[in-house]
Amino acid sequence: MKVFVLGGDGFCGWPTSLHLSDLGHQITIIDNLSRRNIDNELEAGSLTPIRPMGTRLKAWREERGRDIAFYNLDIAKNYHRLLTLIQTEQPDAVVHFAEQRAAPYSMKSAYHKRYTVNNNLNATHNVLCAIVESGLDIHLAHLGTMGVYGYGTAGMKIPEGYLPIEVTTDDGDKVRQEILYPANPGSIYHLTKTQDQLFFAYYAKNDGVRITDLHQGIVWGTNTRETLLNEKLINRFDYDGDYGTVLNRFLMQAAVGYPLTVHGTGGQTRAFIHIQDTVRCIQLALENPPERGERVKILNQMTETHRVRDLAQLVSEITGAKIAFVNNPRKEDAENDLHVRNDLFLDLGLNPTTLSQGLLGEVTNIAKRYAHRADLERIPCTSVWTRDQHAGVPKPRMPEPTS
Ligand code: NAD
Numbered sequence: 001m002k003v004f005v006l007g008g009d010g011f012c013g014w015p016t017s018l019h020l021s022d023l024g025h026q027i028t029i030i031d032n033l034s035r036r037n038i039d040n041e042l043e044a045g046s047l048t049p050i051r052p053m054g055t056r057l058k059a060w061r062e063e064r065g066r067d068i069a070f071y072n073l074d075i076a077k078n079y080h081r082l083l084t085l086i087q088t089e090q091p092d093a094v095v096h097f098a099e100q101r102a103a104p105y106s107m108k109s110a111y112h113k114r115y116t117v118n119n120n121l122n123a124t125h126n127v128l129c130a131i132v133e134s135g136l137d138i139h140l141a142h143l144g145t146m147g148v149y150g151y152g153t154a155g156m157k158i159p160e161g162y163l164p165i166e167v168t169t170d171d172g173d174k175v176r177q178e179i180l181y182p183a184n185p186g187s188i189y190h191l192t193k194t195q196d197q198l199f200f201a202y203y204a205k206n207d208g209v210r211i212t213d214l215h216q217g218i219v220w221g222t223n224t225r226e227t228l229l230n231e232k233l234i235n236r237f238d239y240d241g242d243y244g245t246v247l248n249r250f251l252m253q254a255a256v257g258y259p260l261t262v263h264g265t266g267g268q269t270r271a272f273i274h275i276q277d278t279v280r281c282i283q284l285a286l287e288n289p290p291e292r293g294e295r296v297k298i299l300n301q302m303t304e305t306h307r308v309r310d311l312a313q314l315v316s317e318i319t320g321a322k323i324a325f326v327n328n329p330r331k332e333d334a335e336n337d338l339h340v341r342n343d344l345f346l347d348l349g350l351n352p353t354t355l356s357q358g359l360l361g362e363v364t365n366i367a368k369r370y371a372h373r374a375d376l377e378r379i380p381c382t383s384v385w386t387r388d389q390h391a392g393v394p395k396p397r398m399p400e401p402t403s
């Protein structure tokens with residue numbers, strides 16, 4: 001298969017590109033390197049020493065004898081370059097990772113909200129428009145988020161995208177339907193993903209575009225079988241207050257002796273998936289596309305759910321790290337239960353990597369190994385959700401590092 005990987009320099013996109021290339025697919029990465037520029041803006045960086053794209057691709061060629069093409073372009077802005085690439089290369093599938101993906105970054109200021117909306121919505125819409133304009137029957141696989149659902153239910157498991165409902169007509173008849181699960185975003189970033197869903201529903205209905213939307217949980221871990229082949233292929237590991245996600249942050253904090261920063265009571269329950277399973281899920285999604293004219297295929301790409309304070313406890317038990325309960329900089333429920341269906345991927349053969357299998361290795365092989373690269377000043381989450389917080393009341397209380 002010829003596959004375009006949009007956002008192929010990122011945390012999920014890079015290991016996915018290698019995995020698909022290793023399976024024999026012909027890969028083209030398109031990425032404007034905006035994530036690396038945001039690192040410059042935030043004066044932060046990956047805990048792991050990620051190499052420039054040219055070095056990465058050369059190392060992959062040396063390891064596996066396979067070429068991956070790379071184009072540096074902004075898919076939210078350079079529509080005609082994107083269209084021309086699609087027309088000339090004629091990919092069978094496009095995997096779309098190319099969005100601003102951090103909730104805290106999206107809430108930092110009006111600039112960051114507007115950037116996230118402009119970037120993410122235009123990126124997604126340009127891809128859809130270009131697929132239609134090319135006239136090709138391309139399968140689009142998009143990385144969405146569990147956060148489109150919000151994180152609670154009325155006591156049922158969150159279904160895979162669609163909610164069965166029954167309405168009573170004016171004549172008293174009962175009509176059954178399936179509708180998109182009601183969107184309930186918790187940040188401007190998550191909001192863009194809920195809007196993406198409407199683009200997809202429309203283009204599937206109007207133009208018969210074959211679309212898979214993968215509602216992914218929080219990805220943890222760093223490396224995959226392919227990125228482990230050579231240190232020059234290493235994947236990124238974000239730990240800063242904007243881009244670091246909770247479990248990887250806890251692992252890194254434990255490694256540098258920084259108390260684990262649990263927001264509020266840590267009662268937030270979230271869905272998780274290991275990066276190795278992410279790349280396998282993308283493979284499975286590409287191997288099982290929807291039919292032309294079918295509604296958007298939505299799969300929940302997660303393998304387990306955990307409460308944040310339980311994760312902190314687990315990491316603390318493994319490492320001896322202290323736990324600090326800090327003021328929550330976000331506007332979110334203090335406590336929630338989360339039950340999610342993920343039967344579709346399990347039925348396709350996903351064999352999940354569980355926290356219990358992978359956690360210790362991640363602490364030792366990555367967090368401790370690269371701890372010397374950490375900048376502890378980048379750890380606190382300084383992005384806040386509301387105007388009152390922006391006005392300075394109350395400011396998040398951050399723990400003092402212990403070493
Ligand atoms: P990332 O920021 O590491 O990677 C995104 C990549 O897209 C970056 O390399 C960036 O430079 C590129 N990009 C962004 N805007 C672009 C544009 N306009 N044109 C070209 N390239 C652009 O993020 P990630 O963690 O790899 O996430 C990838 C996708 O998966 C995102 O859409 C995210 O919403 C989704 N997702 C991620 C997680 C997670 O925990 N990391 C969880 C659920 C869903």
Ligand code: USQ
Pocket residue numbers: 101102103104144145146147148216217218219243244245246247249261262263264266268270271308328330332381
């Ligand atoms: N949290 C802490 N301490 C920290 C960091 C986070 O307690 O140091 C808490 C947050 O308050 C939140 C939870 O942990 O309740 C998750 O935060 P996160 O930063 O790990 O994840 P989130 O902001 O939801 O975003 C991440 C990815 C995003 C993806 C999403 C999937 O950055 O791209 O869409 O996970 S999901 O959470 O399922 O919506």
